[in-house]
Amino acid sequence: MRKIISLLSVFVIALVIFGFTTHNTTEKSQYEIELPTTFADTLTWNLLGKIDYVKKKDKTYGEVMFPVVNLKLKALQGKPVVIKGFIIPIDNKNYAISKNVFASCFFCGKSGPETIMGIKFKGDLPKLKTDQYVTLKGTFRYNDSDVEDWIYHVENAVITAGK
Secondary structure (H helix, E strand, C coil): CHHHHHHHHHHHHHHHHHHCCCCCCCCCCCCCCCCCCCCCEECCHHHHCCEEEEEEEECCCEEEEEEEECHHHHHCCCCEEEEEEEEEECCCCCEEEECCCHHHCHHHCCCCHHHEEEEEECCCCCCCCCCCEEEEEEEEEECCCCCCCCCEEEEEEEEEECC
16 A cells, blocks of 8 residues: 555656646747738739629719628728739839739739729839749728729839849
8 A cells, every 4th residue: 555655746846846847938840830920911813802782873984883892801891911923014103913914914804903903103103024033012992982993992002022
């Protein structure tokens, strides 16, 4: 009986000493992954393409198809976003970013208006080439009421890749 009690005592002492030691929490386990801090949501062309249209009267054009923007995009209104795509020149001072290259862009009839976004750059207008693939960071804005404007916009845009 004494042997059992002494073995049990040794077991309890060992459990207390080794079972409740503190681990160094500053060291990373080999299984831990450090996630990057995200400052902006990345927009995808797939998400931008999830759009419906509804017929409404317009005082200038009569009956027109107006966009119905999805709820995820509505939640991003005025928030920082990142988008990747191809630069499409509109005129000497305006550019758009497109899901597709110029030969397949919205203007050529191969895509819908949801595959292009107007760009307003922060600061001076950069020199860009047609079909230059870039990553933009800026403020997202959608338009669901003005038929003479883009549906989607990136404002205060900065090129973060593809310069």
